[in-house]
Amino acid sequence: MASVSEMYDVTWEEMRDKLRKWREDNHRNSEQIVDVGEELINEHASKLGDDIWIIYEQVMIAALDCSRDDLAWTCLQELKRQFPGSQRVKRLAGMRLEALEKYEDASKQYDSILQDDPTNTAARKRKISILKAQGKSAEAIRELNEYLEQFVGDQEAWHELSELYINEHDYGKAAFCLEELMMTNPHNHLYCEQYAEVKYTQGGLENLELSRKYFAQALKLNNRNMRALFGLYMSASHIAASPKVNATVKKANVKYATWATNQINRAYQGNVTNRVPGC
Amino acid sequence: MAEPELLLDSNIRLWVVLPIVFITFLVGVIRHYVSILLQSDKKLTLEQVSDSQVLIRSRILRENGKYIPKQSFLMRKFYFNNQEDGFFKNTKRKVVPPSPMTDPSMLTDMMKGNVTNVLPMILIGGWINWTFSGFVTTKVPFPLTLRFKPMLQQGIELLSLDASWVSSASWYFLNVFGLRSMYSLILGQDNGADQSRIMQEQMSGAAMAMPADTNKAFKAEWEALELTDHQWALENIEEELMSRELDLDGMFSKELPTGIF
Numbered sequence: 176m177a178s179v180s181e182m183y184d185v186t187w188e189e190m191r192d193k194l195r196k197w198r199e200d201n202h203r204n205s206e207q208i209v210d211v212g213e214e215l216i217n218e219h220a221s222k223l224g225d226d227i228w229i230i231y232e233q234v235m236i237a238a239l240d241c242s243r244d245d246l247a248w249t250c251l252q253e254l255k256r257q258f259p260g261s262q263r264v265k266r267l268a269g270m271r272l273e274a275l276e277k278y279e280d281a282s283k284q285y286d287s288i289l290q291d292d293p294t295n296t297a298a299r300k301r302k303i304s305i306l307k308a309q310g311k312s313a314e315a316i317r318e319l320n321e322y323l324e325q326f327v328g329d330q331e332a333w334h335e336l337s338e339l340y341i342n343e344h345d346y347g348k349a350a351f352c353l354e355e356l357m358m359t360n361p362h363n364h365l366y367c368e369q370y371a372e373v374k375y376t377q378g379g380l381e382n383l384e385l386s387r388k389y390f391a392q393a394l395k396l397n398n399r400n401m402r403a404l405f406g407l408y409m410s411a412s413h414i415a416a417s418p419k420v421n422a423t424v425k426k427a428n429v430k431y432a433t434w435a436t437n438q439i440n441r442a443y444q445g446n447v448t449n450r451v452p453g454c
Numbered sequence: 455m456a457e458p459e460l461l462l463d464s465n466i467r468l469w470v471v472l473p474i475v476f477i478t479f480l481v482g483v484i485r486h487y488v489s490i491l492l493q494s495d496k497k498l499t500l501e502q503v504s505d506s507q508v509l510i511r512s513r514i515l516r517e518n519g520k521y522i523p524k525q526s527f528l529m530r531k532f533y534f535n536n537q538e539d540g541f542f543k544n545t546k547r548k549v550v551p552p553s554p555m556t557d558p559s560m561l562t563d564m565m566k567g568n569v570t571n572v573l574p575m576i577l578i579g580g581w582i583n584w585t586f587s588g589f590v591t592t593k594v595p596f597p598l599t600l601r602f603k604p605m606l607q608q609g610i611e612l613l614s615l616d617a618s619w620v621s622s623a624s625w626y627f628l629n630v631f632g633l634r635s636m637y638s639l640i641l642g643q644d645n646g647a648d649q650s651r652i653m654q655e656q657m658s659g660a661a662m663a664m665p666a667d668t669n670k671a672f673k674a675e676w677e678a679l680e681l682t683d684h685q686w687a688l689e690n691i692e693e694e695l696m697s698r699e700l701d702l703d704g705m706f707s708k709e710l711p712t713g714i715f
Contacts, residue, residue, distance in 0.1 A: 210714070293499075327510075358521060358522055389688070392691055399700075431696070
């Protein structure tokens, strides 16, 4: 099997920089990380200098995703040797135990981290992930709520909680979590869109109106969000078709739906030019 | 009336001005690394972390509350500010003002702070004064009154000399404060050689004095939140959106990224 550098004709520096970019963007392309990272570690370890430790961590997590326990074990050993008492390494050891489905041992590992440092958020979050992996969603939700009571600012946790609630069909509470995310990230069109979708699923005239508004907001933040465009069309036409609305509201929504249809047609035409109205 | 310009020996520039700059700079760098070595771990309690995040959340609610529906905003405002059981009304933290007597780690911190910063400044200032004394070093570009004379012209007993001409000790102090931006450039932010920042911290009552302020911070947040109104940003969003065509340029581009690189 050809190595990555041969297949793509890249140098080790480019591979290292690619890994760094994936790390910063928080990509979860574990197979690619394993391919590139394994080669870097095996062939170019000496040239990497101190970068190698963070690469070990990145590759180890990717290896756990791909069931490559051999690679994960090697990385873990290297890290343990270099940073003997480190809590970050302990957490990685716990993650490996989780991957092997040894949930009791992993839980004990995280408890020991928390004993040393009660403010360690990573260990707490891993414990909640164990519950989620075991399918105990009700408990996971409860634990996550308690966690969020203490650490209200943790956006990753709010998003995870919204996902758990959506799975439980508790859309009201999921909407609450997404509102937190929208407040902290007002320019992120994806949170607006997800919120609009939850509102749409909840149903009812008020929620449909809200969802239409938030689909519009998502579109305003990112004109190319097709999902939001379709959502705008659907929520507007749904309101227009509802028997409870009065004539003005109906007319307005029909107008919105028509506009959305036009935009959709424009997008799928294939040769879009931007014409400024009035020029 | 033009004043007679004094012409200084160029040796002064070579052997006094530049060495003082170097000395100050190097001492600053050494101070930075020494402060890193002597730094004690700041242990934060769970409560402090939690409180700081709550304050951040409340601030975000005030600033960005207009992006969520009115009902949700009111729900959160109620949670924080309610008369009977609002968070800011009810939570009282036990406040132990961290004075040097009660908190031994504070005492050692203060001592370390003094040793690394104030002491070298005094020592080196005195040494420079003693070594480079008896002559004028430089002229400050703006005119000064006579009252500055004894301060800035330490070793020079000339009654008629303009106060703008200063001795080497004052050049040293100028450097200490002037090289601050150089330190940020070379050592990055938060460096231990930043004198004035450290003095500011000492004046505002020790960097670890957050616990004492938590109750006050809560009260301030409560007041600010009371005053905040909800102006929904999405009121006319449809009209704003539909006033122009969507920018769909190049949306379905023909090139797809293949492989890793």
